[in-house]
Amino acid sequence: MSDSTSRSTPLEAVHEAAGASFTDFGGWRMPVRYGSDLAEHEAVRTAAGLFDLSHMAEFRVTGPQAAAFLDAALAGTASAIANGRAKYSLLLAPDGGILDDLVVYRLADDEYWVVANAGNHDVVAGELTARSAGFDVTIGDETLTCGLVAVQGPDAQRIVASLGLPTDVRYYGIARTEYCGRPILVARTGYTGEDGFELYLDTPGAEGLWNELVSAGALPCGLAARDTLRLEAGMPLYGHELSRDVKPADAGLGRVADLGTPGGRVLVGLAAEGRRAGREGYAILRDGEPVGVITSGALSPTLGHPIALGYVDADVSALGTELALDVRGTAIPATVVPLPFYARKKA
Structure with a gap:
């Protein structure tokens, strides 16, 4: 429209x-x-x-x-x-x-x-x-x-x-x-x-x-x-992290709707090096091979480095797993990290 x-x-x-x-x-x-x-x-x-x-x-x-x-x-x-x-x-x-x-x-x-x-x-x-x-x-x-x-x-x-x-x-x-x-x-x-x-x-x-x-x-x-x-803040956006094809457990929302364990790729947070951010649709790599796709990505204004949300194969979703983001043909090192990327200090 x-x-x-x-x-x-x-x-x-x-x-x-x-x-x-x-x-x-x-x-x-x-x-x-x-x-x-x-x-x-x-x-x-x-x-x-x-x-x-x-x-x-x-x-x-x-x-x-x-x-x-x-x-x-x-x-x-x-x-x-x-x-x-x-x-x-x-x-x-x-x-x-x-x-x-x-x-x-x-x-x-x-x-x-x-x-x-x-x-x-x-x-x-x-x-x-x-x-x-x-x-x-x-x-x-x-x-x-x-x-x-x-x-x-x-x-x-x-x-x-x-x-x-x-x-x-x-x-x-x-x-x-x-x-x-x-x-x-x-x-x-x-x-x-x-x-x-x-x-x-x-x-x-x-x-x-x-x-x-x-x-x-x-x-x-x-x-x-x-x-x-x-x-x-690690919050999903419909049309990016969430869709008709995504089940709650895959998106980490099993607490909202307990429909069993993830059935395919799962949503993770990724922190990357340098200043080049991965964007929606860019591939996530492991040893040069695609293992997932970015759903949202940006250079974090608060943290000063690239961050991304994306779906990856379950066997590479553990915290600390070393992956890479395919940013226009360049593999940018990235690590699976806990969400949210940023949390405000409680008063």
């Missing part, structure tokens, strides 16, 4: 005024960067960055059988989520392939907030509708009426609190409150490896919220910084 046919978020005019460059992502016209990718990345690691995530797909599931329905429709046990808490989950095909990864928040005994990837909106909407047959539930698609912004970084709590919003929410928790007379959900979740908050409110209120957060000290950040941040 080209930019000319992409959906626009409610913050597009704000991004344009700030000089953002754009790309299509999941069918939406999204800001890639406002200036320097590295400066935006560093802001999140050292201060606070601000992201427009209004492209994400949101569904409100309500009704007396909401918990039972989500137990049946998704991996894991949604009925075990306490009110005001959240859980990472998966939408699986009948054969165990991953249709999407999502976060499920429980707002009340009979009300859940399900957040899915933008590019999988139609798949998730269709599957939830189909799987709701026989359950007393209502599924409301709020994707186009909901704005979502994320504040991430060491200063995120101070900045969010300065707007009068609650910040005593636990990690993977959510609270309902109001902002400028509008209902807002304050979730302590994110996709950067840093502490932070994701704020959901109706689209007319998104611009005012964004501008207040910028005034409070959050730096606008685009998709480029978001990708290097999530890669350093």
Whole structure:
């Protein structure tokens, strides 16, 4: 889909005024960067960055059988989520392939907030509708009426609190409150490896919220910084590490959906030498022979060396295994390392 046919978020005019460059992502016209990718990345690691995530797909599931329905429709046990808490989950095909990864928040005994990837909106909407047959539930698609912004970084709590919003929410928790007379959900979740908050409110209120957060000290950040941040944090991205052809155990997500042991190649983290990074689709080698493929790779801004996620044959997946990345015909030494590549220091 080209930019000319992409959906626009409610913050597009704000991004344009700030000089953002754009790309299509999941069918939406999204800001890639406002200036320097590295400066935006560093802001999140050292201060606070601000992201427009209004492209994400949101569904409100309500009704007396909401918990039972989500137990049946998704991996894991949604009925075990306490009110005001959240859980990472998966939408699986009948054969165990991953249709999407999502976060499920429980707002009340009979009300859940399900957040899915933008590019999988139609798949998730269709599957939830189909799987709701026989359950007393209502599924409301709020994707186009909901704005979502994320504040991430060491200063995120101070900045969010300065707007009068609650910040005593636990990690993977959510609270309902109001902002400028509008209902807002304050979730302590994110996709950067840093502490932070994701704020959901109706689209007319998104611009005012964004501008207040910028005034409070959050730096606008685009998709480029978001990708290097999530890669350093070892977080999978649908369409790269996760897909319809990948089973949870292969991706290291057996804790989310226990469907047995890996059946083929498995996902590993790789740290390489020098400054040349492996990219998606590049081969992973052992003694000059292909044993896997990179799904995401970059020169880590925080660590200063190349890192990558990729699928390799199970017999070369052990920590410490010496491999190589085929970077345009040059074998770059790399080692299988623990994930995440980067973890923030706990206060």
